[in-house]
Amino acid sequence: MEFFFNPRGIAVVGASPHPGKGGNIIISNLQKGYEGEIYPVTPRHQEVNGLKCYDHILAVPDPVDMAIVYVGAKLVPQIIRDCGKRGIGGVMLQSAGFSESGPEGAEIQAEIAETAAKAGVRIWGPNCMGLVDAVNKNVFSTVAPAIWSAGMTGGNVSLIVQSGMLAGAFLIDIMTHGGRGIAKACSIGNKMDVHECDILEYLLNDPDTGVIGLYLESIVDGPRFVSLCKNAAKPIVVLKGGKSAKGAQAAMSHTASLAGDGAIVSGALRQAGVIEADDFFQMMELCETLGAYPSLPAERQNRVAVLTYSGGAGIVSADFFESYGLVLGELNQEAIEMLGQVYPAWMKPDNPMDLWPAVIVNGTIRVYNQAVKAACFDPGIDAIFAHCFVGGFDLEPDLPAMARMSRQAGKPLVCWITGERKAVHQFQVEAHKLKVPVFHEVKRCVECLSALLNQPQKGAATGFSQAADEREKLLGLLDGHKGGLDEYESKRILKTLEVPIVSEEIVGSTDEALTAARALGFPVVMKGVDPEIIHKTEANLVRLDIASEDQVPGVYEELRASMGEQGRVLVQAQISGGLELIAGLVRDPQFGPCVMCGLGGVFAELIKDRVFAAAPLNHEDALALMGRLKSQELLNGFRGGDPVDRDALAGVLLGLSRLGMAAPTVSQVDINPLIVANGKPVAVDATIVVEDLELNPV
Amino acid sequence: MEFFFNPRGIAVVGASPHPGKGGNIIISNLQKGYEGEIYPVTPRHQEVNGLKCYDHILAVPDPVDMAIVYVGAKLVPQIIRDCGKRGIGGVMLQSAGFSESGPEGAEIQAEIAETAAKAGVRIWGPNCMGLVDAVNKNVFSTVAPAIWSAGMTGGNVSLIVQSGMLAGAFLIDIMTHGGRGIAKACSIGNKMDVHECDILEYLLNDPDTGVIGLYLESIVDGPRFVSLCKNAAKPIVVLKGGKSAKGAQAAMSHTASLAGDGAIVSGALRQAGVIEADDFFQMMELCETLGAYPSLPAERQNRVAVLTYSGGAGIVSADFFESYGLVLGELNQEAIEMLGQVYPAWMKPDNPMDLWPAVIVNGTIRVYNQAVKAACFDPGIDAIFAHCFVGGFDLEPDLPAMARMSRQAGKPLVCWITGERKAVHQFQVEAHKLKVPVFHEVKRCVECLSALLNQPQKGAATGFSQAADEREKLLGLLDGHKGGLDEYESKRILKTLEVPIVSEEIVGSTDEALTAARALGFPVVMKGVDPEIIHKTEANLVRLDIASEDQVPGVYEELRASMGEQGRVLVQAQISGGLELIAGLVRDPQFGPCVMCGLGGVFAELIKDRVFAAAPLNHEDALALMGRLKSQELLNGFRGGDPVDRDALAGVLLGLSRLGMAAPTVSQVDINPLIVANGKPVAVDATIVVEDLELNPV
Incomplete structure (x- = not known):
């Protein structure tokens, strides 16, 4: 994948001299940051943005590792073939008009896939916004120039986003609101070839990336995805769109009917150690928080100190703690004494720390710094939640000092900020520089702190094994079967898998039924087993509580009659009360x-x-x-x-x-x-x- | 309460010429908007901010209806007495140092309460930020001057906030972020006299107020609060702090007021038709949404049209619908045809409306307007959820036109906005002017739209009646009892309340037990009834499944023995399986x-x-x-x-x-x-x- 992320030369096929056009925005974005050679390819112009144009991709000089293609769909197959000839390993196909646009586009997309496979070219996209690498200032994208206005702040959060427009819009939003930074944002569009697993695997090894957030509408290769996440050393956050869509799958079994509503997706992600998000900013804020504190002490718990200038704010924060698995730490004597140095005499320090009375006497900076210090020294505190106000009331805290102490102590600091718009923005920008997660709402702040402190253990997954003969035996038992197997057959198969099965016997006569019942011990259950009928209870083929021998023959005959003398009868030990x-x-x-x-x-x-x-x-x-x-x-x-x-x-x-x-x-x-x-x-x-x-x- | 909200003259006791001091900020805030006379009261200065000072409240000329008091706690009782003499009906006590500051402050607060009651003066506060009336530009508060920087935008949302600092900080935040307006924000502090019910009652009759949001740590008079809410014609949103056990602890140390059990509070609020919030902005955004559309068609349902420039955004929006009780409306033929006029030929219009391909061809304004129009004409759509982007990509919609159409059709429009920071801010300001609720996150947008469409029915509550003799009878039965009544006594009392009781009889001998059991029919239950023992099962005083007469005497004797021959024995019909x-x-x-x-x-x-x-x-x-x-x-x-x-x-x-x-x-x-x-x-x-x-x- 290196040719996509670090190409030694880029050809832009479909380059345009007209500002505002995609083929021009791509060039402009490259010129602002990319350090390699840029080769505009277009037969219609001599020059684009001061760069010499090539009328054909085959004419582009070395070195060139990647082509960004922004042309009509029909022209693409030939371009791919030429890229293959030219030795270009990767094509970012950023134009639309493929499978997302109906059957005709889908046909072209299929043709491109085939062409690319033959030519040995990997395709990223189509219908995507490509790549924005804010650390290396590589913007391989039609994303609007506004992306640069925020200064292209680098960070350690990388994103993989399936939806093209969303990727661009969201990126502009997060980068301009509050100075958030990112490492790489990858918009993967229709995923005809390169998909989330390829990029995820790359990012897991990318030194600029500390945490990965994904917005996905589909997961192309679930098992590989689960395996990558399970073995990942970096936190992964996933927002899965389309969870409410009901599968069209025929629900013959109860299990299948329970699988709707995203329960399988959520289960698989949870099992893989992924943190699931349900909204865009939340995904970003979870990533930021996890990325801000990549290594926390292993012996940490979830005991938080709450610093606030308002009792009410402390109350509402604490209200969220229980449902998010956090606890208000109990302050030790030393912390209480340290707070006592800045508190008025009448006030007993407690957690949440209601700092307002102390602030009136000693000022915000001294009090907040002392409170952070107390929390850092107290071994009963694992993290610090600070409610800050800026833009009036003289409440601006000394965030750099607070951040420094918290880092030294290995106790993450998160801030909930309230205040006047400009001052809040400035505070957010500063906080992001200091890598202190900052939030405008209490609940989100608690939620992200909880995700940080309670994050799943990551580590190499252990293997899976299956005896070779078990597989053979199972396939043998299943051979020739189709549709729903009856209860007895199903359990015989489960038995070979060492699933404990209720004691039971298939009987062919009243005598056999009596013998079986005696052997099992009363009470017994008798069932009619007909492979055509899965819901035996509804079909009245289950008789519980058969308490004595004299009932057995009658029940046997009844069951046989109910099945038109066709099916088999099963006698079972009755297990109840469990x-x-x-x-x-x-x-x-x-x-x-x-x-x-x-x-x-x-x-x-x-x-x-x-x-x-x-x-x-x-x-x-x-x-x-x-x-x-x-x-x-x-x-x-x-x-x-x-x-x-x-x-x-x-x-x-x-x-x-x-x-x-x-x-x-x-x-x-x-x-x-x-x-x-x-x-x-x-x-x-x-x-x-x-x-x-x-x-x-x- | 009129003297607090519309005073014909205000005395400011504790006025100060020093900028930044509370006693000066109050005067400055009054001078910026209040149109009546302002009388600074201080013996230490001749003039404050160009206004003549009075050295005593008794010297202030007519008319003066209200005093804002910002002095040390100990001086307050005499000031209250003087206010009473002077005919001042209301005092806003904005200084702190009362019950929230420990036992000494609590004592002074109690003294003030007594003094005020005697003097016939109502007290608002203490320890509060007073009143900000943005419609009439009346700021009776020490809230920081930043509040004015947003232009003091008027709106129809009024707030009642218990916590003082929080009220000020939150107000500054919401007014500067996105041009939000409010009607009146009332910070009620320690609520020693005037409390949430008084203010709520006033606001329910205030023509400037369309919806009321409350942040409360305690509810002083629950029954009155429930009754006011039940009968309110305006929507009411409550954020109740201190609901969790830990939160409640914080509440007690903060305001010495009681916070109830979360389930009781939530139940009582729900029953009263109140919408409960759990975070500050959420409360504000719920209020705004409800206030933006005060009268919706009675026959409305909850079918929403989703407009988006990104398929992914539509998917995530729709994912939230089910859990918030909204449905994606099915477009009728006419709407599909109207959309067809701007869609590319290959694309079949559907809901969510993925408008990007249409926007490429026809531009945002034409396409979004047409989409809103189609939704407005379609009788199967009740509301419009529009995802908008600003600050690049040429995606700015014509919000005024969209708002106009939606109002004409009586179908609320809400916007989810993404984009570049400055452009987003401008969009928010414009949206607030147009009274279109606008959100930065999908989930909140869906949540607020749901609250709007699914809001509880408001209406006059019907009465409660109790027969006079029932009350007498109950009090007679309870007379002389203390502690836990035994099972039999308890059920006798419930019987007079027409609660159906299991057939049962108290027996005093094995013979009586047998007679009772026969009359009830087997199986029966026998219980030892000892008023000292509430948990009979744990004390082994319950015998179930007594199936025949021969068991009765033995069980009777056993139970008597277990109770040391003291208690009574109850024979009961056995009800099971239900x-x-x-x-x-x-x-x-x-x-x-x-x-x-x-x-x-x-x-x-x-x-x-x-x-x-x-x-x-x-x-x-x-x-x-x-x-x-x-x-x-x-x-x-x-x-x-x-x-x-x-x-x-x-x-x-x-x-x-x-x-x-x-x-x-x-x-x-x-x-x-x-x-x-x-x-x-x-x-x-x-x-x-x-x-x-x-x-x-x-």
């Missing part, structure tokens, strides 16, 4: 096989407690997955019963993960209910759905 | 008796589905209360059973409300469980707690 869970597998178009774990039973619809993670899982992933359920209290002991054996539950989830990885034709699995009896999960009912591979290419 | 609810009453220091309704049973702790409302309730209030439970699905039919008879459940809640209103000594009531059998709620267990009135003065 916690009902549900586990499953669904195949997502973006992330492939995804494992689900959730609360089942009569309250399930109400509580909607379900979590997803993309396969493959390892044991830690499985434990983390169940750890994300809201129903932790129930897992730790239901109606006074034993806690769930989490290792055993992990075994069930790992079995589902291995099934999803081994058997691409398995599109859905439901284990419902998965009853926890004496702490052990047992699959009581299950359905495996097998689909033709062609129908489900992922 | 939905378990819980209902109750608590007495809140701010709101008085509050009725609670919630989900009971084993999942209650997990689901935490409980709602509160302040008594008195009428039938509609009770229905609205249960309508706020998350568990609506369960209420509509649990495990295939009958839906809950909501009128019957309302009867239970109304009974609790009447008990709370009639009997001030009842501090808590629990009906737990309240089991719904065949749709009818039945109280199975209950506890009423009676406290000495002195302990619980509200």
Whole structure:
């Protein structure tokens, strides 16, 4: 990817001398910062912005690593071929009129893809704004000149943005509002070739980039994306657009029907250690905060000191703490004494620190500095939340001193700023220079501080393994099946995956039924098993509470009759009173096989407690997955019963993960209910759905 | 209150000639806008800011309706007495050093309160920033001169803010950021006399005020506050500080005022038709949006047209719609045709309207205007959400034309703005002039539009009635009781309130127990009733599932023995399998008796589905209360059973409300469980707690 980010010469195909035109803006942007040679390519002009034009890309001299192409779609295939001949490795295709513009454009896009693959040229775009590298002042983009007015401030946040216009507009906004800086902003448009994973991988190794924010409407290669994020040493924040769009997928299983509303996307991102955002500025502000403090003490907790000039502001800040997983630190004696040096005698220092009475006596700078110092010395404080006011009241604090102390102590400082517009702007610019995250709203400030202090542990993911013979055995068992497998077959397959199964037997006569029931012990459950009927309860094929032998023959005959003498009858041990869970597998178009774990039973619809993670899982992933359920209290002991054996539950989830990885034709699995009896999960009912591979290419 | 808002002459006690001092800022602020006479009162100077000084308040000439007092606390009592003599009806006490500053200040505050009551003078404050009336340019405040730099823009949003510094700081911030206007901002400080209800009542009748936002740390008179809000014709938005446990702690140390339990506060506000905010700007932006469109068509729905120059922006906007109760309207044929006139031929108009391809061909102004027009003509659209960009790309829309069309059609327009800082500011200022709500973040924009379209119905609350003899009867039954009443006594009292009670009988012998059990029908429940023991289950005094006569004597003897032969034994019909609810009453220091309704049973702790409302309730209030439970699905039919008879459940809640209103000594009531059998709620267990009135003065 180096030819995109550090090209030793750029050809601009479609260069124009007319200011305001894309082909001219690109040249102007390059001239303002790019240090390599710029070669305008156009047969219609001799010169653009004082640069000699070339009438053909083949005529451009060496060295040239990259071409920015801004011409009509139909001209593009030939240009790509020429780039290939010319030895140009990368093309940024910034014009529109491709797949986003209807069938005709899609056809051209497909042709370009083929051409590029043959020519050995990577394509970035089309329909994108390219790259803005604020640290190296490389603007390979049609982004408006306003981007330069903010001074092109460098920072350590890099962005990957799918939407073209949004990238440009958002970039101008964040760079002009409050002096925010960025490292690289990459607008990737239609992603016909280069996509988020390619760029993400590059940025993870980019020394200028400390944190990466992505706005994505789709994820091209979910498994690679998850794997990159899991192994990333840098924080990653994702805003995923289009989460509310309901998938058109036929929901044969409960698991599949639960997968809407972005639960799979959120689950996979969470599992990968990604922080999810839901709005644009929030994404940027999360990135900035994480980027401002890349290395915090490992033993830190989440105890915050709140500095404020207004009791009310302290109150509202503290109100947000609990829901964001932060706590007001308790000040130790030393901190109280240090504050006492600037507080009026009548006032007992506490947290939140209501500094106004002290400020009246001793002035803002002395008081705020002393408060930061006290927080820095107090081992019971991990971070500092300072409410500042500027533009009147003589309340301007000494931010550089505060920032210096907080950095020395390794205790992140964040500011909530209120005040007069110009002064606020100046404060923001200064704060950004000092890398102190600064916010205009309390909630966002608390939210970002929480993301910083509670950020997921990053580290190399451990591997995934599957015994070779398990795969063979599974494929053998699945061979010849299509559609929903019946309960008995489904559980036989799960058994080979070491999923604990309820004791049960298929019977072919009343005598066999009696023998089985006696062996299992009363009460038993009897079910009609008909592969055509997945919802047995609705079809009246389930008989619970069969308490004695004399009931067995009658029930057997009834069930057989209900199935038109076709299906089989299953006799099952009855497990009751335990916690009902549900586990499953669904195949997502973006992330492939995804494992689900959730609360089942009569309250399930109400509580909607379900979590997803993309396969493959390892044991830690499985434990983390169940750890994300809201129903932790129930897992730790239901109606006074034993806690769930989490290792055993992990075994069930790992079995589902291995099934999803081994058997691409398995599109859905439901284990419902998965009853926890004496702490052990047992699959009581299950359905495996097998689909033709062609129908489900992922 | 008129002497505070429209005084015919103001005395400023503590006037100072030194710029920057509070006593000088007050005078300067008055001189900039107030049109009546200003009388500086100070014995130390002849003249302040060119105005003649009076050495005593008694010397000030007529007319003078109000005094602004900014002197040390100890001098205040005498000044109040003099104001009374002088016929001054209102004193704004803006200095600090009262109850917020410790016991000494609290003592002076109490003395002032007594003095003022005797002198017939109303006190506003102390420890407050007073009043800023931007429409009439009356600044009765020490708020910094920066407030004037924004041109003191008038608007129809009035604010009541408890915290002094916050009021000033916030006001400066909102008036300088984006040209926001306000009507009146009232900073009420320690609220020793004039409090939020007094001001709220005034503002509800103030023609300049269209909507009222309140930041409150405590609510002095909950019942009056609820009643004012319930009957208000104007929207009211409340940010209540100190809702979390930690926040409440901060509130107590700050203002010595009580902050209530979050659920009770939220319940009471919701019941009163108040919109609750949780952050400062959010409160302001909710107010502005509601104030911008005071009268919407009654038959409106919540179908929104989204205009955007970026597909991605449309996607993210739509992602928020579902969770905020908005829907993307479906465009009708006429709207599609109107958009077709500006769209490129290949593009089919849809909602969100991705206008970029049309803008390229026809320019922003024509396309955005046409899109607004199409939305205005389409009867399937109720509101317009426009994403705008300014400061590059030639994307500035014609906001006045858009605003005009939307007003004519009665379809509110809101804008999400992105862009270069200066241009954004200019756009915000223009939008505020046009009364078009404008936001910098998508989520807030969606949130405010939702609050506007889904705002609670306002209207006169209907009355509350209680039969005179019910009150007498209750007080008679409660007479002589103290502490927790036993289950049987509690239910006898609830029975007089028409709360349905499980069939049960107190028995004094095994024979009586047998007779009772036979009459009730097996299975029965037997309980030991000992007024000392509220938690019977933990004390092993409950026997369920007594299925036959032969068990009764043994259980009777066991229970008697467990209670040391002291308590009574209760035989009860056993109700099982139904939905378990819980209902109750608590007495809140701010709101008085509050009725609670919630989900009971084993999942209650997990689901935490409980709602509160302040008594008195009428039938509609009770229905609205249960309508706020998350568990609506369960209420509509649990495990295939009958839906809950909501009128019957309302009867239970109304009974609790009447008990709370009639009997001030009842501090808590629990009906737990309240089991719904065949749709009818039945109280199975209950506890009423009676406290000495002195302990619980509200």
